Amino acid sequence: MTSxxxxxxxxxxxxAAVSAAVATVLAGCAGGVGGSGDDASGDTLKFGxxxxxxxxxxxxxxxxxxxAQMAVDEINADGGIDGKEIELVTEDDACDAxxxxxxxxxxxxxxxxxxxxxxxxxxxLPTLPIFLQAEVPMVIPAANSNALPESDQENVFLINxxxxxxAEAAVKFAQKEGATKVAVIDDSTDYSVDLAxxxxxxxxxxxxxxxEDATVTPKEKDYAAExxxxxxxxxxxxxxxxxxxxxALINRQAKDAGYEGTFLVGDGSVDASFAEITGEGYTENxxxxxxxxxxxxxxxxxxxxEYKEKFGAEPGPYSTQSYDxxxxxxxxxxxxxxxxxxxxxxxxxxxxxxxxxxxxxxxTDQGTRExxxxxxxxxxxxxxxxxxxxxxxx
Amino acid sequence: xxxxxxxxxxxxxxxxxxxxxxxxxYGIIKLLNFAHGDVYMIGAFxxxxxxxxxxxxxxxxxxxxxxxxxxxxxxxxxxxxxxxxRVAYRPLRTSPRLAVLITAVGMSFTLEYAVRQIFGPSPxxxxxxxxxxxxxLFGARVSTAQLALxxxxxxxxxVLAFYVNKTREGRAMRAIALDPxxxxxxxINVNGVIARVFFIGSALAGAAGVMAGxxxxxxxxxxxxxxxxxxxxxxxxxxxxxxxxxMLGGLTLGLLESFGSAWLGGExxxxxxxxxxxxxxxxxxxxxxxxxxxxxx
Numbered sequence: 001m002t003s004x005x006x007x008x009x010x011x012x013x014x015x016a017a018v019s020a021a022v023a024t025v026l027a028g029c030a031g032g033v034g035g036s037g038d039d040a041s042g043d044t045l046k047f048g049x050x051x052x053x054x055x056x057x058x059x060x061x062x063x064x065x066x067x068a069q070m071a072v073d074e075i076n077a078d079g080g081i082d083g084k085e086i087e088l089v090t091e092d093d094a095c096d097a098x099x100x101x102x103x104x105x106x107x108x109x110x111x112x113x114x115x116x117x118x119x120x121x122x123x124x125l126p127t128l129p130i131f132l133q134a135e136v137p138m139v140i141p142a143a144n145s146n147a148l149p150e151s152d153q154e155n156v157f158l159i160n161x162x163x164x165x166x167a168e169a170a171v172k173f174a175q176k177e178g179a180t181k182v183a184v185i186d187d188s189t190d191y192s193v194d195l196a197x198x199x200x201x202x203x204x205x206x207x208x209x210x211x212e213d214a215t216v217t218p219k220e221k222d223y224a225a226e227x228x229x230x231x232x233x234x235x236x237x238x239x240x241x242x243x244x245x246x247x248a249l250i251n252r253q254a255k256d257a258g259y260e261g262t263f264l265v266g267d268g269s270v271d272a273s274f275a276e277i278t279g280e281g282y283t284e285n286x287x288x289x290x291x292x293x294x295x296x297x298x299x300x301x302x303x304x305x306e307y308k309e310k311f312g313a314e315p316g317p318y319s320t321q322s323y324d325x326x327x328x329x330x331x332x333x334x335x336x337x338x339x340x341x342x343x344x345x346x347x348x349x350x351x352x353x354x355x356x357x358x359x360x361x362x363x364t365d366q367g368t369r370e371x372x373x374x375x376x377x378x379x380x381x382x383x384x385x386x387x388x389x390x391x392x393x394x
Numbered sequence: 395x396x397x398x399x400x401x402x403x404x405x406x407x408x409x410x411x412x413x414x415x416x417x418x419x420y421g422i423i424k425l426l427n428f429a430h431g432d433v434y435m436i437g438a439f440x441x442x443x444x445x446x447x448x449x450x451x452x453x454x455x456x457x458x459x460x461x462x463x464x465x466x467x468x469x470x471x472x473x474x475x476x477x478x479x480r481v482a483y484r485p486l487r488t489s490p491r492l493a494v495l496i497t498a499v500g501m502s503f504t505l506e507y508a509v510r511q512i513f514g515p516s517p518x519x520x521x522x523x524x525x526x527x528x529x530x531l532f533g534a535r536v537s538t539a540q541l542a543l544x545x546x547x548x549x550x551x552x553v554l555a556f557y558v559n560k561t562r563e564g565r566a567m568r569a570i571a572l573d574p575x576x577x578x579x580x581x582i583n584v585n586g587v588i589a590r591v592f593f594i595g596s597a598l599a600g601a602a603g604v605m606a607g608x609x610x611x612x613x614x615x616x617x618x619x620x621x622x623x624x625x626x627x628x629x630x631x632x633x634x635x636x637x638x639x640x641m642l643g644g645l646t647l648g649l650l651e652s653f654g655s656a657w658l659g660g661e662x663x664x665x666x667x668x669x670x671x672x673x674x675x676x677x678x679x680x681x682x683x684x685x686x687x688x689x690x691x
Contacts, residue, residue: 223660245614256537
């Protein structure tokens with residue numbers, strides 16, 4: 001039992017990790033741009049970034065830090081915010097709630113004016129009240145649990161799309177594909193069920209017929225029963241919201257059972273292992289809903305080249321989102337002309353179509369983005385997922 | 395309907411192969427070998443390592459490669475089973491039953507996490523895949539790979555039944571199952587026979603591991619846990635200790651699961667099949683064939 005749970009925890013952490021990165025940037029100087037600057041470095045504005053730099057998610061911490069640093073350097077080269085330079089301060093949250101809380105306190109004590117970090121949702125949630133109490137606005141780059149906007153904290157803004165928005169992208173894609181009968185399958189874990197419910201709701205509203213809404217037990221190998229149900233239901237579009245291991249097996253077994261329609265997977269299944277497990281000859285018509293990574297974005301070539309030159313490594317997932325988080329936070333502070341939280345929050349809500357990698361950004365009242373930033377990816381020749389449709393054209 | 399039955403029989407033949415090892419070991423030394431599911435997992439990994447270290451094999455014809463892999467894995471897991479018995483179970487043979495049971499659980503975790511340390515926690519994709527056309531059988535869609543695997547499982551079980559019932563060594567096994575002390579007095583090498591039982595049971599699990607890897611395509615260090623529990627269940631349904639009972643129990647559990655998920659949905663499958671198990675055992679605690687056969691082997 002323990003062993004199973006630990007694996008599932010690992011998978012969940014992966015998801016959570018995806019969602020938590022941006023919050024730290026916004027949290028900086030409570031003193032305000034125009035204020036007296038009571039900390040030692042009176043001429044800099046500190047942006048704090050919480051991310052995992054140790055543990056299983058540590059790769060993402062580096063991607064985020066570098067992305068954020070690029071934005072900081074750019075803004076500083078441009079004269080900073082009203083003549084004040086931004087200084088990026090990072091702390092390790094290890095994707096762990098306890099570590100994250102003490103790391104957040106540490107950032108607050110250093111006088112950050114904005115928090116632009118947050119990767120694991122589970123580690124980001126407990127930092128919310130700390131930043132609120134310190135009056136630090138949060139622009140969260142990666143963490144995207146629905147629990148973050150539902151915290152009803154005025155200082156929380158998400159760069160990454162939420163589950164609801166991912167479902168929206170899936171429905172949009174189903175309509176584009178001309179699907180009429182859709183099946184949705186989840187793996188009975190929280191995230192997956194949320195995404196599936198959200199998809200089912202939005203799909204029926206959009207006039208699609210839900211012919212099958214199934215739940216499978218994860219960690220199994222044989223999903224022939226579900227595969228037959230998909231075929232029997234006459235579905236021409238399947239949305240799988242769980243992780244790649246089961247998703248790849250279901251895709252294969254469904255096709256063995258005679259399914260010929262589209263197989264769309266959620267972001268937990270977008271992984272190079274999907275193609276490996278599902279096997280050669282079964283990757284046709286497989287798509288995924290995913291946040292874009294730099295290599296998928298058009299016109300990001302220069303950005304990637306600069307990143308590589310600076311850090312000697314390729315950018316990864318959430319590099320661009322962290323970059324955008326810093327820019328969004330800086331823009332809001334500039335607009336507000338102060339680092340006072342209430343005014344910066346107003347300025348954040350005032351952003352209208354701010355250019356980001358995932359398209360123009362406008363925040364909703366809840367601090368989520370109006371357009372989700374989810375794109376449709378598909379399996380390329382080398383087995384990794386590549387951009388198929390950024391869904392921005394309509 | 396025929397599709398549901400076929401799916402059930404397919405999964406059931408895996409359960410049966412693994413249940414045999416559980417049942418034989420229980421029959422002969424009254425031990426629930428909880429590490430048995432992990433031997434299945436090791437079998438899959440042995441196949442994986444063999445394939446990745448001899449890259450040329452993948453390119454060669456699939457069927458001979460697979461048979462070779464099954465043989466390699468059977469020998470390895472068979473020896474592993476003998477080793478486990480020697481190291482973990484034999485020194486405790488006269489200890490209380492509970493101590494041996496806990497040792498078996500410990501052995502299970504040892505195998506799982508040793509593999510995790512070596513291969514990492516992420517699932518591995520199997521380099522050889524069984525694919526092929528599918529054909530229509532009584533209105534059900536079945537792939538040739540599934541038929542082939544069911545054939546291999548059936549063949550292994552027939553050979554085993556012949557071995558236990560018709561050979562001298564088989565008679566020795568049955569004798570020990572009846573009365574170990576008397577068998578010793580009759581000049582049977584009890585330790586040798588027990589080791590042989592572990593070899594055979596573990597080899598069957600190893601074969602099932604390779605077959606599962608090649609058919610489903612992904613293996614991971616925990617793949618033996620659930621299937622080990624299910625195979626144990628199958629052995630109990632059939633009447634633990636009884637050879638034919640294990641085979642029958644495996645197929646029964648496969649069918650129960652298949653009907654459960656067809657009627658109630660995948661999330662209810664385990665609820666359905668295990669509720670049936672509880673009901674069944676409260677009426678017939680000895681299992682399907684448990685009482686009829688006096689020799690528990």
